[in-house]
Amino acid sequence: MSEISENINKIKETIREAAEMDGRATKDVCLIAVSKRQTEARLQAALDAGHRVFGENKVQEAEGHWQDKKATFPEFELHLIGSLQSNKVAQAVSLFDAIHTVDREKLIPLLAEEMQKQQKKVTCFIQVNTGAEPQKSGVLVSDLPNLLQCAKEHGLEISGLMCLPPKDENPAMHFGLLRTLADKYGLPCLSMGMSNDYETAIRFGATHIRVGTSLFGERDI
Ligand SMILES: *Cc1c(COP(=O)(O)O)cnc(C)c1O
Numbered sequence: 001m002s003e004i005s006e007n008i009n010k011i012k013e014t015i016r017e018a019a020e021m022d023g024r025a026t027k028d029v030c031l032i033a034v035s036k037r038q039t040e041a042r043l044q045a046a047l048d049a050g051h052r053v054f055g056e057n058k059v060q061e062a063e064g065h066w067q068d069k070k071a072t073f074p075e076f077e078l079h080l081i082g083s084l085q086s087n088k089v090a091q092a093v094s095l096f097d098a099i100h101t102v103d104r105e106k107l108i109p110l111l112a113e114e115m116q117k118q119q120k121k122v123t124c125f126i127q128v129n130t131g132a133e134p135q136k137s138g139v140l141v142s143d144l145p146n147l148l149q150c151a152k153e154h155g156l157e158i159s160g161l162m163c164l165p166p167k168d169e170n171p172a173m174h175f176g177l178l179r180t181l182a183d184k185y186g187l188p189c190l191s192m193g194m195s196n197d198y199e200t201a202i203r204f205g206a207t208h209i210r211v212g213t214s215l216f217g218e219r220d221i
Contacts, residue, residue, distance in 0.1 A: 005049035007215050018202035032079050034212030037219040055210050057082025059091050081210055083137050089114050098123035100162040100191045103137045105150045112154040123159045125191050130174040131166035160189025171197040175204035
């Protein structure tokens with residue numbers, strides 16, 4: 001399983017080169033190891049390699065993977081990168097350190113209340129549907145100001161934006177758009193880039209990249 005350790009080193013080297021081109025350092029880019037649908041042995045190999053930041057797209061599965069392990073590591077971070085159902089908000093606030101998929105007004109008061117109740121701050125990103133794809137979650141670019149306003153009214157801090165570019169389009173255009181939007185609204189973080197395009201995403205300013213397959217190998221199911 002040292003293959004995973006090698007993959008992490010290779011990815012970090014790519015991060016370093018791409019970040020340098022954008023005038024930044026490796027530490028300015030957070031590598032989120034996307035562990036959804038990966039085996040226990042692979043998760044353990046990443047932990048053994050010293051990796052501590054993981055991403056999951058389902059609350060239930062994340063709990064199974066990490067609930068018992070997370071307390072062992074003080075620097076452990078868990079990021080939710082899949083859609084959040086409103087009936088899972090309490091569970092999500094308790095389990096995750098960051099939520100990348102705030103995508104509708106309804107979630108905002110729920111998240112704000114729950115953080116207050118649990119006395120826990122979770123870093124929030126708004127997911128933007130930059131390709132305006134009907135089947136994809138995320139707010140349309142035109143609805144982003146409303147969602148930001150709603151967050152402000154409820155005292156929910158938004159740290160950044162996240163996108164998932166359409167499969168058949170050049171991702172650079174979408175990364176560029178997300179960066180422009182984050183600059184416009186003064187948001188410091190950009191969650192963009194996956195196995196196939198994280199290098200480009202970093203050159204466009206990504207602060208958080210979400211890498212699954214290139215790090216762990218093909219998923220189980
Ligand atoms: C699964 C997933 C990833 C990781 O994709 P890979 O191509 O395996 O790197 C990144 N972001 C989101 C939102 C995902 O659901």
